[in-house]
Amino acid sequence: MTGLPKVLTQKEVISFLSKFTPCDISDSLVQHGIANGGYIPNLQLQSPSDVSKQEGSAVGTAYTVLYVPKSDPRPAIKEPYIDQIPAGSILVIGLPESLQTTCAPYMKVNNALYGGLMSTRAKYRQANGSVILGRIRDLDEHNDLNYPVWSYGVGSTAPGPVVKVVGINVPLSVKISGVEKGESLSIQPGDYIVADKNGVVRLPVDQNKGIENDSHLRSILEYIPKRVDADTKVSEDIKQGRPAAEAQKFWRSKI
Numbered sequence: 001m002t003g004l005p006k007v008l009t010q011k012e013v014i015s016f017l018s019k020f021t022p023c024d025i026s027d028s029l030v031q032h033g034i035a036n037g038g039y040i041p042n043l044q045l046q047s048p049s050d051v052s053k054q055e056g057s058a059v060g061t062a063y064t065v066l067y068v069p070k071s072d073p074r075p076a077i078k079e080p081y082i083d084q085i086p087a088g089s090i091l092v093i094g095l096p097e098s099l100q101t102t103c104a105p106y107m108k109v110n111n112a113l114y115g116g117l118m119s120t121r122a123k124y125r126q127a128n129g130s131v132i133l134g135r136i137r138d139l140d141e142h143n144d145l146n147y148p149v150w151s152y153g154v155g156s157t158a159p160g161p162v163v164k165v166v167g168i169n170v171p172l173s174v175k176i177s178g179v180e181k182g183e184s185l186s187i188q189p190g191d192y193i194v195a196d197k198n199g200v201v202r203l204p205v206d207q208n209k210g211i212e213n214d215s216h217l218r219s220i221l222e223y224i225p226k227r228v229d230a231d232t233k234v235s236e237d238i239k240q241g242r243p244a245a246e247a248q249k250f251w252r253s254k255i
């Protein structure tokens, strides 16, 4: 019924998630006890910059990159991160918490962390999108490539003069101002990322289990189409005049 094969592969999960929106994923994550629904807040769709042109969801596994100030004692990684980006991934570039702010503009770095040439290479290597927890530049280039990009903001200057890459496929922590004080969330390499005009959602994967044996992941995936079907019926009922809460309760109780 759900179209989920018995044994999951990464490709199948990506193709399954591509049929749904970040909102659908969040509904299932909330149902599975994740109160924030996996949402990574404050990211803006930059490509396409005309939101009405954005179709479907960009889905992939997180390929993470950590930028830190040039003064950081850790050595810079010499090999350009973009040349190793895997097919089917979503590039996620972040900064350490010391360079993040919980109010706009959400980062202290005014140089762009990412530009059009990186998108050109990412697209060539069949990555599915880029999520930059910082600024990007070359807006027209990402748009002309028809390659999806989200970021906190835009800029004009390349990253090189102020920051360097010290981590590839490392966890990224994101400082957020949530309901609880000092809330933060963490993006692990390999997590599924689903993004559209509503923003960016992270679907965590238990890295120790492997997706083929991850019953929690399976349960999260199985709930998604059931909830979408229920909410379609809720919508039909509301259009016929049924009160919203009554329709929601009725159809969602059948899931």
Ligand SMILES: O=C([O-])CC(=O)C(=O)O
Pocket: 113, 114, 115, 116, 117, 118, 119, 137, 138, 158, 159, 160
């Ligand atoms: O030159 C850089 O470092 C970043 C950039 O603009 C690009 O990737 O196009």
Ligand code: NI
Pocket: 115, 116, 117, 137, 138
């Ligand atoms: Ni550029």
